[in-house]
Each structure stands twice: as C-alpha cells, then as structure tokens.
Amino acid sequence: MVLAARTLEQLESACATIKAEGGEAEAWCVDVTDSVAVGAGIQRLGPFPILVNNAGTNRPALLVDTEDEDIDAVLDLNVKAAFYVAREVARGLLRAKSPGSLINISSQMGLVGGPRRTVYCATKHALEGFTKALAWELGSANIRVNSICPTFIETDMTRKMFEDAVFREYVLSRIALGRMARLEDVMGAIVFLASDAAAMVTGSALMVDGGWTAA
Numbered sequence: 001m002v003l004a005a006r007t008l009e010q011l012e013s014a015c016a017t018i019k020a021e022g023g024e025a026e027a028w029c030v031d032v033t034d035s036v037a038v039g040a041g042i043q044r045l046g047p048f049p050i051l052v053n054n055a056g057t058n059r060p061a062l063l064v065d066t067e068d069e070d071i072d073a074v075l076d077l078n079v080k081a082a083f084y085v086a087r088e089v090a091r092g093l094l095r096a097k098s099p100g101s102l103i104n105i106s107s108q109m110g111l112v113g114g115p116r117r118t119v120y121c122a123t124k125h126a127l128e129g130f131t132k133a134l135a136w137e138l139g140s141a142n143i144r145v146n147s148i149c150p151t152f153i154e155t156d157m158t159r160k161m162f163e164d165a166v167f168r169e170y171v172l173s174r175i176a177l178g179r180m181a182r183l184e185d186v187m188g189a190i191v192f193l194a195s196d197a198a199a200m201v202t203g204s205a206l207m208v209d210g211g212w213t214a215a
Contacts, residue, residue: 001018001023001024001025001026002025002026002027002028002045002048003015003018003025003026003027003028004028004029004030004032004041005029005030005055006029006030006031007029008027008029011027011028011029012027014027015027026045028041028045032055032077032081032084032085033076033077033080033081033084035080035084038081038084038085038088039084039088042085042088042089042092043088043092046088046089046092047089047092047093047095047096047098047100048089048092048093048100049093049098049099049100049101050100050101050102050103050194051085051086051089051100051101051102051103052103052105052190052194053082053085053086053102053103053104053105054105055077055078055081055082055085056077056078056105056107056123057073057074057077057078058074058117058120059073059074059119059120060116060117060120061116062116062118063118063119066118066119070119071119074119074120074123075119075122075123078120078123078124078126078127079123079126079127079130082104082127082130083130086102086104086130086134086145089102090102090134090137090138090143093138093141093143094138094141094143097141099141099142099143099144100138100142100143100144101143101144101145101146101193101194101198102134102138102143102144102145102146103146103147103148103190103193103194104127104130104131104145104146104147104148105147105148105150105186106124106127106128106131106147106148106149106205107120107124107149107150108149108150108151108207108209108212108213109121109124110124110125110127110128110147110149110205111125111128111149111205111207111213112212112213124149127147128147128149128205131145131146131147131203131205132203135202135203136203139202139203144193144198144199144201144202145202145203146193146198146201146202146203146204146205146206147204147205147206148186148189148190148193148205148206148208149205149206149207149208149209149213150181150185150186150208150209151171151174151175151180151181151208151209151210151212152171152175152180152181153180153181153182153183153185153186154180154181154182155183162180174212174215175209175210175211175212176210176211176212176214176215177210177211178210179210180210181208181209181210185208186208189206189208192206193206
C-alpha cells in the first residue's frame with residue numbers, strides 16, 4: 001500500500017499505524033496538482049490495482065464573492081489532480097495488462113446543488129462525468145471505475161464548521177438517518193468497490209449520504 005499526501009509527518013504517522021496492525025505501507029510525499037511529479041511517482045511505485053482518488057478541498061462562498069484564486073485552487077485539486085492521478089494509474093494498468101478498480105471520492109454535491117458551494121458542486125459534478133466516461137474507456141480492459149458520494153463527515157478538519165449551530169441543524173435536517181457520516185461509513189464503501197464483491201459494478205456512484213439525495 002502506498003499513501004500519498006503533501007504532509008510527510010502525517011503520512012509517516014499513518015504508515016506507522018498500519019504497520020503496527022501488521023500491514024504494509026509506504027509514504028509518498030507529493031503534490032497531486034503537479035502532473036509531472038504524479039507521473040514520475042506512479043511509474044516508479046506502480047502499477048496499482050486499486051486507486052482511492054481522494055484529494056479534495058472546498059472554499060465555501062457565494063459565487064459573487066468568490067475570487068479567481070479560489071476557483072483555480074478548487075478546480076486544480078478536485079478535478080485536475082484527480083485526472084492526473086487516474087490517468088497515470090490507468091496507463092500503468094494498461095501497460096501491465098492488469099485488472100483494477102479506480103475509486104473516485106466524490107460527494108453528494110456531485111448530484112445536487114447547495115448554497116455557497118457553486119464551485120465545489122461544479123467540481124464534483126465534473127468528477128461524476130469523468131467517472132462514467134472513464135468506466136467506458138477502461139471497461140474492456142477489466143478496469144472498473146466508480147465514485148463514492150458521502151454526505152458531510154465530522155472530522156478534525158470539519159469540526160469547526162459544525163460549531164455553527166444553524167449550519168449543523170441545516171445539515172442534519174437533510175440527512176434521513178439523523179447523523180453525519182463517520183470515516184468508517186466511507187471505509188466500508190471503499191472496501192466493497194475495491195473487492196470482487198463489486199466485480200460487475202462500474203460507472204456507478206455509490207451514495208453514502210444518509211438519504212440526502214433521496215429527498
């Protein structure tokens with residue numbers, strides 16, 4: 001297993017946790033918005049039969065208040081970087097003539113809209129279209145491509161956002177199960193799509209949204 005991120009300290013900590021549980025993990029410190037670095041690294045470390053394409057960001061704001069810098073930053077990480085990584089992983093699998101499963105971490109916002117999220121929604125809708133098109137491109141090589149669309153997940157990164165009681169209530173009111181997602185909810189979906197249990201699943205969006213998009 002190779003873990004990729006921009007922060008080496010966090011990577012090494014995650015790798016240490018995996019190794020302590022008896023697994024194997026290697027840290028790859030990389031900025032996935034750099035297509036040259038992505039290509040060189042995946043060629044060196046791959047081929048990868050399973051990809052979890054999960055780099056992403058958001059800068060919530062009304063569109064009229066959104067600066068060019070914010071648009072570029074969100075598009076670069078949420079769309080272009082996902083393309084760079086998936087492209088290089090697909091190249092490696094095709095060269096090796098190996099099957100694979102590419103999993104794009106999208107969002108419920110890839111299927112619906114939301115206030116203060118015009119740019120974010122645009123990027124996640126793009127990722128959904130990308131997933132469907134790539135599934136057709138790679139299907140004949142037995143490489144599956146799917147997305148996972150979570151609802152809001154409460155983590156250390158998002159906890160401050162949910163300190164706003166009005167926003168928290170808005171989010172919970174849209175989730176039929178009455179709670180925000182946990183990391184474990186997404187982990188189960190990843191394991192499914194990566195496994196042979198999903199051998200006939202490609203071009204699909206697996207909703208892990210607690211019913212948000214069912215309304």
